[in-house]
Amino acid sequence: MSNSPGRLFVVATPIGNLDDISSRAIQVLRSVDIILAEDTRHSASLLSRFGIKTKVNAFHEHNEAKINDAIIAKLGTGLDAAIISDAGTPLISDPGFQLVRSAHLHAIQVIPIPGPSAVLAALSASGLPTDRFLFEGFLPSRREARRRRLHALSRGTETLVILESPHRVLATLEDMVEIFGATRMGAIAKELTKVFENVRMDAMSNLLAWLGEREERQRGEFVIVVSGAEDAEADSEMEAHRELLQALLSELPLKTAVRLAARISGASRNRLYALALELGGAGERGA
Numbered sequence: 001m002s003n004s005p006g007r008l009f010v011v012a013t014p015i016g017n018l019d020d021i022s023s024r025a026i027q028v029l030r031s032v033d034i035i036l037a038e039d040t041r042h043s044a045s046l047l048s049r050f051g052i053k054t055k056v057n058a059f060h061e062h063n064e065a066k067i068n069d070a071i072i073a074k075l076g077t078g079l080d081a082a083i084i085s086d087a088g089t090p091l092i093s094d095p096g097f098q099l100v101r102s103a104h105l106h107a108i109q110v111i112p113i114p115g116p117s118a119v120l121a122a123l124s125a126s127g128l129p130t131d132r133f134l135f136e137g138f139l140p141s142r143r144e145a146r147r148r149r150l151h152a153l154s155r156g157t158e159t160l161v162i163l164e165s166p167h168r169v170l171a172t173l174e175d176m177v178e179i180f181g182a183t184r185m186g187a188i189a190k191e192l193t194k195v196f197e198n199v200r201m202d203a204m205s206n207l208l209a210w211l212g213e214r215e216e217r218q219r220g221e222f223v224i225v226v227s228g229a230e231d232a233e234a235d236s237e238m239e240a241h242r243e244l245l246q247a248l249l250s251e252l253p254l255k256t257a258v259r260l261a262a263r264i265s266g267a268s269r270n271r272l273y274a275l276a277l278e279l280g281g282a283g284e285r286g287a
Helices: 023-031 040-049 064-076 097-105 118-125 143-153 169-180 204-213 232-249 254-265 269-278
Strands: 007-011 034-037 056-058 081-084 109-113 133-138 159-164 185-190 198-203 222-226
Touching (some): 023 109, 034 040, 040 056, 064 081, 097 109, 118 159, 118 185, 133 143, 159 169, 169 204, 198 204, 254 269
Parallel strands (some): 034 081, 133 159
Antiparallel strands (some): 185 198, 185 222
């Protein structure tokens, strides 16, 4: 028995293509004392493929609370454990939060082994803004609850990332078209890294039409990415800056108008200067 506690590794595994597993993940899964798998039967093929013979215990949403303390106790004796999900990075819409939090509270080192993630794979390939995004996970399965949630999300300006199952994806897109609008841009990423992988970006109404054309297109695992709403507040603010600059430019040279506009509005001088140029302020008075 070790005098120091063991470590908990959070190990990402492939979301489809088994070749996406990292050499570090394989090394860790071979070296730990126990692997905690969401579905031991599902993970068996992955572990067998790479000759990983470590003991595997089931760890899922139905037993997480029940066995959490027992796992922490084992880690406390010096054993190392790794947690994996059925696919991708653990804890992203998967069990494990309680265990990881308990490990931190018991001064057990938690070590992430990064790798595949359907969320980030879909976002990066979507063609939509990636600087700010909201991961919503799975929407409620009941239609009214789902629509209420979509209404709450509809005014957000960040890119939205949602997971969806094949038997609900068409209904979810129908709700999105109605609530977000037919022209809102989005992307469907299905069967990522698998044989029938497809990432398609278009207006939401076109995505819905494409998905509904053939039943086989509705099969597989889906990530839906939706562009954020236009920032109405920012648009209103810009219009106010525009009106202010137009008034000042009618009486003052460009640089003076920009300096006064910045002092009055508190906006960035560089931003106002660019706007003044758009308004034609580089004419006679700005020369």
